[in-house]
Amino acid sequence: MxxxxxxxxxxxxxxxxxxxxxxxxxxxxxxxxxxxxxxxxxxxxxxxxxxxNFDGITVCQLGKALGREYTIVKNWINRYGMPARKKLFAQSARVWVISYADFWKWAEEHKELLNLAKMEPGTIGPEPEWAKIKRKADQLRSQKTWQSIDWTPAEDQRLAQILKTEITYPDLARMFNRSEASIKRRIHDLNLKMRPVRLNNRIKYTPDEVQTLLRMAQEGYCYETIGQTLGKSALGVRGKLERMGFDFKRRRLREVAK
Missing domain, CATH: 1.10.10 (Arc Repressor Mutant, subunit A)
Structure with missing residues (x-):
């Protein structure tokens, strides 16, 4: 031998x-x-x-880190332009990979796709400062225990009765442990004539309030949290952002064509 x-x-x-x-x-x-x-x-x-040992992460590993299915994350390549590429690690098998730097640069433009609440810092390489802030926003959002189950007949009856009193959307949301949008949809589905008392969202935002609104929206805070901070309803907050031309996918104001 x-x-x-x-x-x-x-x-x-x-x-x-x-x-x-x-x-x-x-x-x-x-x-x-x-x-x-x-x-x-x-x-x-x-x-x-x-x-x-690669200075980056495979798409499969990325999905596990983010708590998303592989097919969903892989779809980000074609649908949202995530700059992943195929790399040969062994003899012939090529796998989708993305460097840490490329991922975070892309992720900053697609914050709405990510939920960092349960992801440990450093799992996807060195994190930019905005990711640390978004993690806090996502964690706060995940603490909301809004029900996703169907409304019961008892809840429907209670909602119809309460609407006869002067009550706001935020108060109803807290009372039924649901989002304001869910309350609004249920009132519409039941064809109820009474409506909650709306907070005066037509009061002009001060320059400081506009800055706070944009900052919190860009950082990923939910509308309820922003509304509580500004003394507005969540529906009013979303409406204001829409009127300002906010891009909800990229979490920033849309660029105006010149």
Missing amino acids: GRVPNWTKEEIDYLQDQWGVTSIKGISTRLGKSINAVKLKAQRMGLSDPRM
Whole structure:
């Protein structure tokens, strides 16, 4: 049996430096060693899965980090232009990957697609400051325990009775543990004639209030939280943002064509 050639220090350094950067097949070709020899040496050196050593993340790993299905995240590539690419890690299998820097640059333009509430900091590489702020907003939003179950006949009857009193949308939302939008839809579905007392959302926003509104909307806070901060209803907050030309997907004001 032939003697297996020893690995030189230069070859070991190259293997360690390129692990996860260059495919195993590429390393094998560069060093003139078999693929099995490269894998075995990497294992003995304690090198982890090459996908975990890449300065970025696979789309599959990204989905798990964000708590989203792989098909949903992969759809972001074609539908929203997420700059992922295919990379060869092993002999022939290519997987979708994206660098940390490219992901966060893209994510800043598509904040509405992300929910960082349950994602630990650093899971997707070094985070920009805006991501830390959005995590707090998402965590606050996730604390809202609005019901998504069907309305019961008892709730419908109670809603109809309460509407005969002077009560606002925010008060109803808190009383039924639902969003203001849900309350509004239910009133419409039941064809109820009475309506809640609307907060005076027509009072002009002060310049400071407009700045607070835009900042909180850009940071990802829900309309109820913004409304509580400004003393407005959530419906009024959303309406104001719509009139200002706010882009709800990118979380910023739309650019006006010149």
